[in-house]
Amino acid sequence: MDWIGGVLLTFFLLLGVLFGFRQALHWLLDRPVENVIWMPVFFQGHVEDAEMQLRQAVHRLHMWQGTKVLLCIDGGMDEETRRVCELFTQDFPVCRVVTPEEVADMCRCAESNCNPVENRVY
DSSP: OHHHHHHHHHHHHHHHHHHHHHHHHHHHHOOOOOOEEEEEEEEEEOOTTHHHHHHHHHHHHTTSOSEEEEEEEEEEEOHHHHHHHHHHHHHOTTEEEEOHHHHHHHHHHHHTTEETTTTEEO
């Protein structure tokens, strides 16, 4: 009966060594991926709860790793809503107020392998 314990011990030792080897390979060979997380929030006209929507979007962005960009898209928002968005961008640097045309330019830049956040090619 001692041989059963030896076989089990050998099996689990081999399993542990293989798991450790796998973890070491992942640590050595895996490169971190540069992620750019885009979250668009579209505003048109007068929006009473614009700040609340932006705060919720920032809260959702914190779940993701990588570079985060919150796009406050101006689809014809009124002056008060635009002012709220601009004040929000001062408190949260991940937020940008952009027009739909600027979003289209950012998408074209992302397709051509440049980083539209930092305007660099990678």
